[in-house]
Every structure is written in structure tokens, then in C-alpha cells.
Amino acid sequence: MPCIGRFAPSPTGPLHFGSLLAALASYLDIRARNGRWLLRIEDIDPPREQPGAADSILYTLDAFGLHWDGPVVYQSQRHDLYHEALQQLIRLGTAYPCTCSRKQLRARLLSHGYDGHCLRHPPVDTTTAAYRVQHTQTDHQFIDRIQGRRRYHWSAHQGDFTVFRRDGLFAYQLAVVVDDAEQGITEILRGSDLIDETPHQNELQRQLGYPQPRYAHIPVITNPQGQKLSKQNLAPAIDPVERQALLFKALRLLGQQPPAEFLAASPTELLTWARTHWRLDNIPAAMQLTPEGVPRVQPPDQPGTP
Ligand SMILES: [Zn+2]
Numbered sequence: 001m002p003c004i005g006r007f008a009p010s011p012t013g014p015l016h017f018g019s020l021l022a023a024l025a026s027y028l029d030i031r032a033r034n035g036r037w038l039l040r041i042e043d044i045d046p047p048r049e050q051p052g053a054a055d056s057i058l059y060t061l062d063a064f065g066l067h068w069d070g071p072v073v074y075q076s077q078r079h080d081l082y083h084e085a086l087q088q089l090i091r092l093g094t095a096y097p098c099t100c101s102r103k104q105l106r107a108r109l110l111s112h113g114y115d116g117h118c119l120r121h122p123p124v125d126t127t128t129a130a131y132r133v134q135h136t137q138t139d140h141q142f143i144d145r146i147q148g149r150r151r152y153h154w155s156a157h158q159g160d161f162t163v164f165r166r167d168g169l170f171a172y173q174l175a176v177v178v179d180d181a182e183q184g185i186t187e188i189l190r191g192s193d194l195i196d197e198t199p200h201q202n203e204l205q206r207q208l209g210y211p212q213p214r215y216a217h218i219p220v221i222t223n224p225q226g227q228k229l230s231k232q233n234l235a236p237a238i239d240p241v242e243r244q245a246l247l248f249k250a251l252r253l254l255g256q257q258p259p260a261e262f263l264a265a266s267p268t269e270l271l272t273w274a275r276t277h278w279r280l281d282n283i284p285a286a287m288q289l290t291p292e293g294v295p296r297v298q299p300p301d302q303p304g305t306p
Pocket residue numbers: 097098099100117118119
């Protein structure tokens with residue numbers, strides 16, 4: 001069976017070091033098995049997007065030697081596919097309209113999950129309704145290749161999740177599942193900030209009759225305060241000029257052990273070494289940046305020093 005993976009960034013800003021780690025790990029995990037690595041731009045939330053960010057991400061990936069197969073897929077051009085999947089869920093009877101306002105949701109204890117209000121009291125006017133999907137099972141588990149077995153349990157409608165938003169946009173959960181199936185993705189490797197979305201995505205795969213890919217979630221890199229490195233807390237964009245040093249650091253953070261002489265190697269040489277020596281089970285449980293914003297890695301010439 002061919003092995004197909006993908007990197008799927010949202011164009012909300014330029015690529016930062018945390019997303020480089022995810023891209024690199026996904027790329028190597030696929031290339032180590034001679035699989036196909038696809039690139040998808042998840043541009044279905046215009047209010048959060050930044051003009052030029054998609055092109056900047058493509059340029060940076062290319063400069064780092066992370067070359068993808070085939071044409072880039074843009075979610076903004078695939079609304080018909082998402083619309084069809086939503087109709088299928090409505091026909092199945094698992095998707096239902098919800099017209100709760102933010103204020104009502106807060107009052108209905110959304111922090112503990114949705115209480116199923118709109119399922120018990122179907123809205124008459126659905127022109128500005130969101131659509132939620134019900135889980136058909138109260139328990140779910142899956143095996144993550146890095147994080148191990150994950151178990152989930154929902155009572156009543158607490159697990160119901162949004163697939164279409166009141167502002168008329170398709171939700172991430174629906175688009176990602178439709179695209180992964182349509183692109184034949186067999187391996188998903190991404191940041192662990194998305195791990196708890198997986199049971200919802202598995203539920204959609206089951207309902208829509210799609211195969212379930214294998215999952216691996218790498219730890220999310222944090223700053224010394226323990227905050228996730230993200231575009232939201234203004235993680236600095238990475239500079240392609242420093243690509244050798246950054247790739248070397250990224251590999252070390254991922255638990256791979258490139259020899260010190262590769263510090264002077266080109267990205268192509270370093271990636272060639274990395275795909276032949278790739279060990280997914282060497283990825284550590286946590287990653288942290290130093291106060292200077294530089295990833296904390298052991299100097300290659302002093303193995304064993306903390
Ligand atoms: Zn509702």
C-alpha cells in the first residue's frame with residue numbers, strides 16, 4: 001500500500017519554527033519510506049488569514065529543501081466537496097442545525113461540551129445556522145504512533161462538534177477529513193495541539209465511509225514560560241538564510257542525531273542523511289526553547305552534557 005502524507009498549514013502568518021518541525025517530521029516520516037508528500041494550504045478562514053502568507057510558506061519550505069509532490073491544494077477552491085459532505089451528514093441524520101449565540105453557548109456550559117439544546121429544540125429558521133455532528137458512540141480510542149493509546153468518553157451531546165459555522169464558513173474538522181480522504185492520505189503527522197481533534201475526525205471518517213489514516217502527534221514546542229510557540233504569540237518567522245543551522249537544530253529537537261560535520265552540510269545533504277536515518281521513536285515527549293528563543297539542543301561535539 002503506498003504511503004501518502006501531507007503538510008497542511010493555515011496561511012495565518014509566515015512559517016515559524018514550530019511549524020517547520022511539524023513539516024520536517026512529516027516529510028522525513030514519508031520520505032524514509034519512499035512515499036508521496038503532499039502540500040495543502042488550509043485557507044478556509046479568511047478573517048484569520050494574512051495576505052501573502054501562503055506564498056511565503058511555499059517559498060520557505062522550498063528553500064529548506066522540503067519539496068512536495070504534485071500541485072498545491074488550496075481548500076478555498078474545494079467548497080463544493082465540503083458542501084457535498086455536509087449534505088451527506090445531514091441526510092444521515094447525524095448533523096443538526098444550531099442557532100445558539102456565543103452568549104447562549106456560554107450560558108449552556110459549553111466549557112463542559114454542548115448540551116444538545118438545538119437537537120431538542122430544532123430551530124425553525126436555519127438560514128444562519130451552524131451545523132453540529134453527533135458522535136454515534138460515547139467512547140472512542142485510537143493509537144497514536146508517538147503518544148500511544150488515547151481514550152475519549154462523552155456523555156450526552158458533550159462531544160458534538162461544529163462542521164459548519166454560523167458565519168457561513170466550513171469548519172476545520174470537516175474540510176480536513178474530506179481532503180485527507182480525497183487526497184488518499186494514509187499518514188498524518190502533526191503537532192500535538194491537534195491531538196484532541198482526532199476523535200472528531202475519526203467520527204466523520206466513520207460516518208462518511210472514509211478509511212482512517214494512521215496518526216502521529218509530535219510534542220508542541222514551548223517557550224520557557226511553557227506557552228506554545230505559535231503565530232498567535234508572535235513566534236518569529238524563520239529565515240531561509242539560516243536554513244542549515246535551523247534544520248540541524250530541528251533534527252536534534254526531533255531526537256535525530258546528525259553528526260556534527262553536517263552543520264556545514266547543504267539542506268539537501270542534511271535531508272538525505274535524515275531520511276536514511278529517520279527514527280520516529282526517538283522523538284522526545286517535550287520540546288522547549290531557551291530564553292534567547294533558540295531551540296535548546298545539545299552541542300554535537302559534547303554528547304551527554306545537559
Ligand atoms: Zn444550539
